[in-house]
Amino acid sequence: MRQVPITRQGFESLKKELHQLRKVERPGNIRAIEEARAHGDLSENAEFSAAKERQSFLDARINELEYKLANAEVIDPDTLPKDKAVFGCTVVLENIDTGDEVSYQLVGPEESNIKEGRISVESPLGKAIIGRKLGDELVIDAPGGRRNYELVDIV
Structure with a gap:
């Protein structure tokens, strides 16, 4: 793994974004999927499709941030x-x-x-x-x- 240099401020900013995604965005998205699923036929449910697409984006960004934080070399x-x-x-x-x-x-x-x-x-x-x-x-x-x-x- 390649260490990526980052300042303390940059590291904290990535941690804050990860926390926001995990604790606010992802749970909100899960609720949106559940609500859309409750509307019935999923094959023609645009809300469900949009919420699933958003879930994929959130999961990818969470994985990306976790990787970056794990490989960060904080430099003062x-x-x-x-x-x-x-x-x-x-x-x-x-x-x-x-x-x-x-x-x-x-x-x-x-x-x-x-x-x-x-x-x-x-x-x-x-x-x-x-x-x-x-x-x-x-x-x-x-x-x-x-x-x-x-x-x-x-x-």
């Missing part, structure tokens, strides 16, 4: 060196051409969310950043074209 970013970009740290990049700054936290694939400024260490951008030191220049081929950045801060 505070224990890692700050002299280079490593998992869990937040980096500030300055666009060399425009002077604009962006910051990203380097996280595992399970907790990446670009809108929240968290990128996976396995993404092309994450791979370009990981291991870099202050002052290093990065050339990143983005969908909008090539961009040149300088790593100006590691938090």
Whole structure:
């Protein structure tokens, strides 16, 4: 089994989702199946079909979360060196051409969310950043074209 790096926050978020699915969503779905079954002929019962489909989705997601939690390697970013970009740290990049700054936290694939400024260490951008030191220049081929950045801060 391959260990998947994750922050404590990401681990707790997955646990919370799993708890919600097991204790709220799945029991509610079971009740929906029972109610739909009570309506009679299952061959033409759209409610029953939808509830069974939802049950399959919930079971698959529960299994996926259980696997991810079992294989998670929780890493505390505070224990890692700050002299280079490593998992869990937040980096500030300055666009060399425009002077604009962006910051990203380097996280595992399970907790990446670009809108929240968290990128996976396995993404092309994450791979370009990981291991870099202050002052290093990065050339990143983005969908909008090539961009040149300088790593100006590691938090």
